[in-house]
Amino acid sequence: MPAALQLLAPGGIGEIRPGCDLASEILTACAGDGLVPLAGDILIVAQKIVSKAEGRLVALDEVAPSAEAQALARKAGKDPRIVELILRESSAVLRCVPGVIIVRHRHGTVLANAGIDQSNVLHQDGREYALLWPNDPDAAAAGLRQAMQARLGFDLPVIINDSLGRAWRFGTVGAAIGVSGLAALVDMRGEDDRHGRVLVSTEVGQADEIAAAASLLMGQAAEGRPVVFLRGYAGRRNAGSVADLIRPPAKDLFP
Amino acid sequence: MPAALQLLAPGGIGEIRPGCDLASEILTACAGDGLVPLAGDILIVAQKIVSKAEGRLVALDEVAPSAEAQALARKAGKDPRIVELILRESSAVLRCVPGVIIVRHRHGTVLANAGIDQSNVLHQDGREYALLWPNDPDAAAAGLRQAMQARLGFDLPVIINDSLGRAWRFGTVGAAIGVSGLAALVDMRGEDDRHGRVLVSTEVGQADEIAAAASLLMGQAAEGRPVVFLRGYAGRRNAGSVADLIRPPAKDLFP
Numbered sequence: 001m002p003a004a005l006q007l008l009a010p011g012g013i014g015e016i017r018p019g020c021d022l023a024s025e026i027l028t029a030c031a032g033d034g035l036v037p038l039a040g041d042i043l044i045v046a047q048k049i050v051s052k053a054e055g056r057l058v059a060l061d062e063v064a065p066s067a068e069a070q071a072l073a074r075k076a077g078k079d080p081r082i083v084e085l086i087l088r089e090s091s092a093v094l095r096c097v098p099g100v101i102i103v104r105h106r107h108g109t110v111l112a113n114a115g116i117d118q119s120n121v122l123h124q125d126g127r128e129y130a131l132l133w134p135n136d137p138d139a140a141a142a143g144l145r146q147a148m149q150a151r152l153g154f155d156l157p158v159i160i161n162d163s164l165g166r167a168w169r170f171g172t173v174g175a176a177i178g179v180s181g182l183a184a185l186v187d188m189r190g191e192d193d194r195h196g197r198v199l200v201s202t203e204v205g206q207a208d209e210i211a212a213a214a215s216l217l218m219g220q221a222a223e224g225r226p227v228v229f230l231r232g233y234a235g236r237r238n239a240g241s242v243a244d245l246i247r248p249p250a251k252d253l254f255p
Numbered sequence: 256m257p258a259a260l261q262l263l264a265p266g267g268i269g270e271i272r273p274g275c276d277l278a279s280e281i282l283t284a285c286a287g288d289g290l291v292p293l294a295g296d297i298l299i300v301a302q303k304i305v306s307k308a309e310g311r312l313v314a315l316d317e318v319a320p321s322a323e324a325q326a327l328a329r330k331a332g333k334d335p336r337i338v339e340l341i342l343r344e345s346s347a348v349l350r351c352v353p354g355v356i357i358v359r360h361r362h363g364t365v366l367a368n369a370g371i372d373q374s375n376v377l378h379q380d381g382r383e384y385a386l387l388w389p390n391d392p393d394a395a396a397a398g399l400r401q402a403m404q405a406r407l408g409f410d411l412p413v414i415i416n417d418s419l420g421r422a423w424r425f426g427t428v429g430a431a432i433g434v435s436g437l438a439a440l441v442d443m444r445g446e447d448d449r450h451g452r453v454l455v456s457t458e459v460g461q462a463d464e465i466a467a468a469a470s471l472l473m474g475q476a477a478e479g480r481p482v483v484f485l486r487g488y489a490g491r492r493n494a495g496s497v498a499d500l501i502r503p504p505a506k507d508l509f510p
Contacts, residue, residue, distance in 0.1 A: 002265045004262065097508065167421070167507065169430075170500050171440045202418070204418065206426070208424070216464050217258055
């Protein structure tokens with residue numbers, strides 16, 4: 001038998017409203033599609049529905065841009081209210097060029113526009129909204145894991161993912177922004193390779209690889225499959241958080 | 256029924272020798288494990304076995320380091336012969352600090368040590384060897400695709416992957432280094448999202464996401480599963496190459 005992994009995504013997850021019980025929504029969608037979560041699965045959830053459940057939708061007409069936001073908005077050619085939100089979500093601005101602002105998010109992840117997105121956000125009453133990241137993505141993953149465990153009776157590691165741009169390469173790739181119940185980073189140093197030569201340094205971004213795999217099935221646009229189960233993966237289950245993946249600026253050669 | 260993707264890896268791929276017919280080795284391993292490749296599958300192959308089949312193993316005692324390599328080796332604390340090979344494989348050195356040299360590979364990919372690796376390489380006769388990347392990874396992917404098509408009678412897109420480090424984040428992640436028969440980069444611009452708002456800019460690094468997913472099953476150390484089939488993926492199959500993923504330095508904010 002070949003080694004095998006499965007990625008499974010239930011359909012039927014509708015629009016997520018603030019305060020809604022995400023664990024219930026996920027399990028209802030699974031039941032509707034005949035998808036039975038199993039012990040050993042890993043649950044990957046798109047940032048957008050976690051943010052929506054957390055009520056992180058902000059009406060832009062309630063945002064007053066600071067002078068700093070206005071100056072940056074001119075440089076980037078962006079809506080100053082969006083830039084104000086980007087600054088509030090960030091600890092540092094790394095780059096600002098027309099069309100894009102690269103920041104360090106409050107929780108450490110380096111990304112464009114602090115992850116703030118205006119796509120796939122309902123625009124009610126003619127008002128414009130922007131969707132922020134979950135307030136604390138690792139905590140959000142832990143909360144969802146706890147809620148799933150309460151319903152399922154077993155532990156399901158949770159990864160919250162989003163599509164992030166990279167230095168050096170075009171295209172976004174799914175990456176972990178919140179993790180609970182799984183080592184985000186796996187240190188293989190000291191393990192023997194096939195010929196008994198000890199691996200000198202191989203730390204693997206396990207949670208990012210899982211997040212990228214899930215993105216393949218989630219799709220980016222109209223597909224609407226924000227929940228994925230990874231089945232058959234025998235990776236490390238010890239405690240971890242996205243913080244383990246974040247290079248502090250002092251250890252980053254490309255700040 | 257939930258949407259589903261499968262990743263399948265045959266065992267039993269032995270040590271790959273220079274000049275060996277990789278397509279035959281892969282199909283023999285598949286047959287031994289009851290894995291039947293299907294039209295619609297995507298084949299992901301680890302860089303190491305492609306390099307070995309191509310004879311990219313270099314005996315270090317045959318490498319004479321240049322003065323530039325010796326100076327860089329002192330700065331990085333590395334074997335000057337390895338550094339000489341790194342320089343030969345690179346078009347530019349971006350960073351050099353103790354333990355790591357970040358370069359732009361001749362074919363554009365930015366990575367540590369030009370992808371040269373001394374792990375999982377047989378050390379015969381007491382001599383030390385290093386394994387270089389395939390000479391032209393996109394061409395190697397195209398060659399393997401052609402050989403598989405000749406044997407299978409249908410087209411199988413091919414991705415060659417390796418584990419690359421990233422700016423800003425710890426841990427390596429599987430990434431595409433050679434692609435044939437598949438769009439490496441998918442431009443979603445202009446597609447409607449669920450609420451009819453047109454996505455402004457979403458280019459997805461499809462080949463990198465597939466490469467990362469395959470890495471989950473390949474493992475890093477003793478597992479020895481360098482070949483993975485992705486089954487059930489309905490992504491874009493048009494022509495593509497890794498070159499599509501490479502930001503030219505002028506478009507890179509973190510050179």
